[in-house]
Amino acid sequence: MRRISKKNTLVMPLLQERFEQFMAWTSDTPLGLVIDRAEGPWLYLSDKRRIVDMISGIAVSSLGHGHPAVVEAVREQAARHMHVMVYGEFVQRPQVDLAEFLARRLPPSLQVTYFTNSGTEANEGALKLAKKGTGRSRMIAFEGSFHGDTHGSLSVTGRDVYQQPFRPLLPDVDILPFNQERALQAIDERTACVITEPIQGEGGVNIPEDRWMRALRARCDETGALLIFDEVQTGFGRTGTLFAFEQFGVIPDILTIAKAFGGGMPLGAFISSAERFQALRRDPPLSHVTTFGGHPVSCAAALAALHVLVDEQLPVRARAIEERIRQRLRHPSIVEVRGRGAMLGMQLRNADLTARTVRRCLDEGVLLGWTLYSDCLVRIAPPLTIPFDVLDGACDTIIQALDAVEQDTRT
Ligand code: PLP
16 A cells, blocks of 8 residues: 655644555545545645635535535434435435426426436436436447446446456447547447536546537437436536536436535436436336435535525636636646636646646645546636635636746756
8 A cells, every 4th residue: 555645744643544544545645634624615624724625525515615504404404304215215305305496497308306326326327227218238438538436337437547457347338539520420229328528527628519519419319319418527507507518508318417416415316307217117116226315414405505506606606717717827837728617627738747736736725636537637626606815816826836846847
């Protein structure tokens, strides 16, 4: 086991040792920050330092940490009842209210929600729904995609290095180049579904052309393949609209969500039409079950978070955040800032510069991150509620860190 990089950590030794001894982790160098508490855009560490969270726990804490409305909803629901029965048997108000809230903001073909615990489970459910509903087995995904780490989601994740050690995965999966119209001809009458993120997150914040999205929708319609949009990362205002698909003018047959959905609590879902969901009710009944999916406390938190998101127009604020970041992040070492809203990637010249800049920012109190597949792209995904002066300060720190790292390299 590789030990946590001491340079990187701001921890109490005892707790760090117990972290290393008793916890399984898969990062080769975990950041190892010891969190005391978190509030708004701030992470408070055990050594009394505070750090600006510019990645929102990887696109989760869109309202900032510990939003009072969410905390109150959690408290109230936990006191009323927690788990009472496996999913879909009892009528539980937080689930029903949340499903209805979503339906009222989604197109007529996306009116029924099946709750899960996470993003990967949402995608597992979506793939099963598509296979059973169409009676077909072939599945198509795209290079550079990330859909989760359970076997089904991993099978449709377009990054060979993560698939290879776990083969054989699901059969009958084809991975096509992303954003290439000609490749869409591979979608055929045997295809149950095509899954894509509207904007690829872990693949490096890649935005496809509107034209490609429309061609994808058209090819699915021609062949009867179901189109699944994985909005686990892009959902809930992060890209400037409640869901990213709204910006492309293309509606999926199945929508999957998680991450920011739960307002900081674990929650996911796959959403489709009532008619499609019939497929999981018969031959055999209970074709898809979950014990904890749609936990009432998570659903109560999600509903509170959604009310804040909508009432405070946070998707619009995401666009203002983008504008501000783009204005401030100008530096000869920045090749490009790409993405939409508060889902941005800052491309730097090389991996060493990237790693050192991210490290230096952390030392200066700004938490940035990488995307899974790229070591030259700095992830920038702040809470949508981040005060502008805090955001500006974080951007200034990034620019100063770039200057300092460049300076160090020269000397
Ligand atoms: N889909 C996308 C687009 C993601 O970014 C992620 C996680 O990063 C997942 C699915 C998996 O979600 P989870 O980690 O909740 O299983």
